[in-house]
Amino acid sequence: MARAIAEKCRRCSKLPVDQAKLKECWVGQRCHVRRSSYKHRDRYNRNKKRKYQLQTGKLIPEVTVEVPVKPAAIRRMYRARRDAPLHAMSAELWIGQKRVAIVEPVHTLGWTNSDVTKYSRNILNRFSEHLDGKVLHQFDSQVEVDPSQCPIRPCPLFP
Template structure:
């Protein structure tokens, strides 16, 4: 005989929780709430080349590079001045950077840079720098 009262008391005590579950199910069914899902992000390596020069056809001032795996930076080559370098010397240096990054990864061979970032030589962080006399 005490069973209906027990069920009702339980229902009254947990009314907030039940109503919240019902509202959530209704919102998902009507498309008002889109359930979030997680998808594994690939952890591919990416090498980024930083070129310090004013324009594409201007002489190269400095080179730097970064290696990223997923969203994390794992290696970095500090900027180096390229004053007096020929185009082939700059290309060879960038190839050497890729080889170093590949050795860092061990199981992956990087054949090219994922992207090239063009930076103005006025942003050159190297000191002393011929563009920033008196700041060395």
């Protein structure tokens, strides 16, 4: 059975070498070897498994599966919390792995809930034009983004 991984060495392997050398437990070449093996452990195990499968004739064939291509509308809401006022909003339309349309962020300062709902409905209607007759009724995903990440300039948060 394999030896258990030393937790402090695993954490140390994630540090840059110059920081790891400053630790009291640094032992030189032994630490270099451990750091390397901990960093590349997954790759080493994958290669060992593949080599064993080739030797024993138990190589598992790779199978490709067709990925369904469906439209997805994503709405970005720039606000601190779910109950906080909405700072800005943007949207994207994805079909499969490709972004088809984007609505640039707009500030929503002073908007009421009905204004946000109406604007969202207009976005979905415009996205539906890209889908050859299919109508989007709702956003598939809603992403909450902190207002400090607002890409619009000038912005009231960044005078």
